[in-house]
Amino acid sequence: MTQPRTQSYIREPAKRVFASELRDARYSFREGDDEKSPTYILLPTGERSNRIFIVGSLTQKEKRGEQHSMYLARVADPTGTFFVSAGSYQPEAMQQIAKLEPPAFVAVVGKPNAYETPDGNVLISVRAETVTAVDREIRDLWVLDCAEATLDRIDAFENSPDAEAARREYNPNLESYKKIVYDALAAIRQ
Secondary structure, three states: OOOOOOOOOOOOOOEEOOHHHHHHOOEEEEOOOOOOOOEEEEOOOOOEEOOEEEEEEEEEEEEEOOOOOEEEEEEEEOOEEEEEEEOOOOHHHHHHHHHOOOOEEEEEEEEEEEEEOOOOOEEEEEEEEEEEEOOHHHHHHHHHHHHHHHHHHHHHHHHOOOHHHHHHHHOOOHHHHHHHHHHHHHHHOO
C-alpha cells in the first residue's frame, strides 16, 4: 500500500524591496485554492513577492496585549518606513523585537500582508519571521543589493509574467522607481 501524496510548499526566496515600493503596492492574490496556498503581493515593478528581506533602522516598537501579545514596529530604510508585526505565531521574531531598543539597525525577513482600511485604502505590513540586529555596514550593503534588485525588476518589466497585472493595477512610472534607487544610494554615501 502506498502512502497518499501530500502537496508540499517550497519556501520562496525573500525579495529585497525598498519601503517606498512596498508602500505603493496594494494588489495581493493567492495562488491555489487551499488554505496553505501562498499569498503574494504584486510589486509595482512587476514581480510577485511572498516573502521579503528588509534592512533598516528600528525607529519604534510597541507591545500590544498581555495574554495574546504582539509587537508592532517601524523600520526605516532610506526611502521610507516599513510597518512590521510579530505575534504569537512568530514567537522567535517577537522575542527578537522585545530584546531590541530603538534606534537599532535590523534585518527582517517576513511576509508582506495587504490590509484594507475602512476608507478603502490598502496598507502593506510585514509579518516578521526573523529579526536580527545588524550594523550600518550591513544596512548599506542591503541598500546596494536592493538597488540592484529593483533595477533588475525594472529592466525585466516588459518580459515579466506579471507585467500586465502590474500595468493594470498600478500603471507604474518606472522612471520614478529608478529615481528612488538613486536617492537611496545617495543617502548611504553621506
